[in-house]
């Protein structure tokens with residue numbers, strides 16, 4: 464049975480195993496390995512409508528992380544980088560989108576249902592859709608409310624936690640549901656040693672006395688591409704950025720906190736566990752970074768045009 468496209472009626476096509484197909488026709492078998500075991504790897508990136516037209520943000524880095532994630536779960540994505548970038552561009556163009564969210568996904572497909580996946584085909588999907596204001600439009604002005612989750616971020620000795628693997632998101636899912644149940648917008652997760660790791664789907668930065676700090680890869684975080692961009696941008700702007708372990712107490716006593724992610728972009732945090740952060744509204748460093756970042760993604764800062772790639776029609780579908 465074809466699934467009607469209820470959620471994104473304006474988006475017509477999905478790239479599925481090498482072809483652009485109708486949204487409703489991108490179908491898999493229910494017993495696919497990736498459905499049964501969460502054995503997939505994915506990406507999330509944005510296309511911005513800049514002053515020079517639609518541009519993807521750091522697409523090559525996203526493809527590289529996608530491939531790194533795949534390698535960590537013993538998967539090979541059966542397309543070249545050029546083919547994947549072409550597929551992304553063609554999907555955006557075919558759907559007549561100027562700014563959108565892009566979701567590349569690869570998973571072990573239908574073959575056998577043993578846990579060993581290496582005889583399964585690898586199914587590859589690229590979907591695009593308009594996705595403004597993740598975590599809510601009002602949170603840019605007002606800030607996000609967070610709580611620490613009772614669920615800890617998966618440790619890299621359990622599973623490769625730096626991989627953006629679908630199965631790992633059960634942790635993020637449970638943490639987000641728990642936060643929402645308690646009336647918060649988002650959850651923060653500690654790592655296996657009790658240090659701060661990240662939010663459910665964003666990295667975290669804390670600011671104290673003008674110094675910006677963010678956890679390192681040894682805190683079981685996803686190596687966020689927005690995180691990497693903000694570290695570079697903040698240092699270029701003259702801020703000190705420390706990449707180090709962060710204790711839970713530092714979060715409560717921070718002057719400012721913000722979250723970064725491709726979907727959320729930069730979101731100020733106004734409270735954590737009912738403690739006001741700074742003045743309970745976006746602080747000056749957070750606002751400065753949001754304003755600089757928004758110029759970059761509009762294509763208005765030529766220093767960072769290296770982060771933006773044109774979306775041009777290519778021959779491969």
Ligand SMILES: Cc1ncc(COP(=O)(O)O)c(C=O)c1O
Nearest residue numbers: 664665666685687688689724725
């Ligand atoms: C668990 C997790 N951490 C951090 C991030 C932020 O990463 P990026 O900035 O590359 O989107 C994401 C989103 O992809 C995520 O899912």
